[in-house]
Structures are given as structure tokens and as C-alpha cells.
Amino acid sequence: MDAKAGRFGCARKAGRTMQRQLRVLIADDTPRARSGMRAVLEHTPDIAVVAEADNGVDAVDRVETLQPDVVLIDVRMPMLDGLEATRRIKGRWPQVRVVVLTLYETYHAAALAAGADTFLLKGCATADLLDVIRAPDASATIC
Secondary structure, eight states: OOOEEOGGGOEEETTEEEOOOEEEEEEOSOHHHHHHHHHHHHTOTTEEEEEEESSHHHHHHHHHHHOOSEEEEOSOOSSSOHHHHHHHHHHHOTTSEEEEEESOGGGHHHHHHTTOSEEEETTOOHHHHHHHHHOTTOOOOOO
16 A cells, blocks of 8 residues: 555554654764764664754754754764854754753843743753654743
């Protein structure tokens, strides 16, 4: 039986519903942080990492090109910090969810003011990170 489009971007094939993968961009200047997040997300069937960026300029450029569903972005990055990159992303593509993921709780208010949908501290539980990526209405929470 051919796949037929259903509601909310789902397809039905042979009586089962197949969810569209959430497309995620990881933006962090630390290669180890990017590879760690990628390793977690690649083993999650409903999430696809579409690209990585090591600075804010590249993050904005990749959002323009790839139109991910979710951007995981660090605050402290070269060329353009994560807060300004968040402002630019949300200003041009408000449908893209931005999750600021950083070591520093002091950036919480600034991240939300920049337009971030959610703020998480690095080191949060993997389940919390996955919940935030999956939840279209995830609140601005620190874990």
C-alpha cells in the first residue's frame, strides 16, 4: 500500500502512522559538545541532526538554507554569540524553535529576551533535552 499523507505531516503506510522526523541544528563552538549532542540525538528515531555550526554566523546561515524545526544553540560562540544569533533566527523564521543550551544560568533572562523558546543548562538529563526538542509548546525552563 502506498504511503498517503495524513494530518500534521504524518504518513500512513500499511495501517501504521510514521511521524516525520524533527530536524535539528546543533550550534556550539566546542566540538566535543556538538559530538555529544549528536551522539544522543542520532540514536533517537524521531529526530534527525541536519547540520552543525561552530559559530553564530554559520548557525543563522544554516537555518536559512536548511529550515530546521529546532536549533540547539550555545550562548558563547565566536563571530556572533548565541543570543544575537537567536534574535536573528527568531526575527526571520519565528516558526523555528530555538533552545538555548548553555553552562551559565545567568543567561536565562537574556536568552528569553532574545526570543529563545526554551533555556536549558548543559548537563540536564537527556530525557529533558529530548522532551524539549519534541514539545512544540515547551516552556522556558531551566533544568
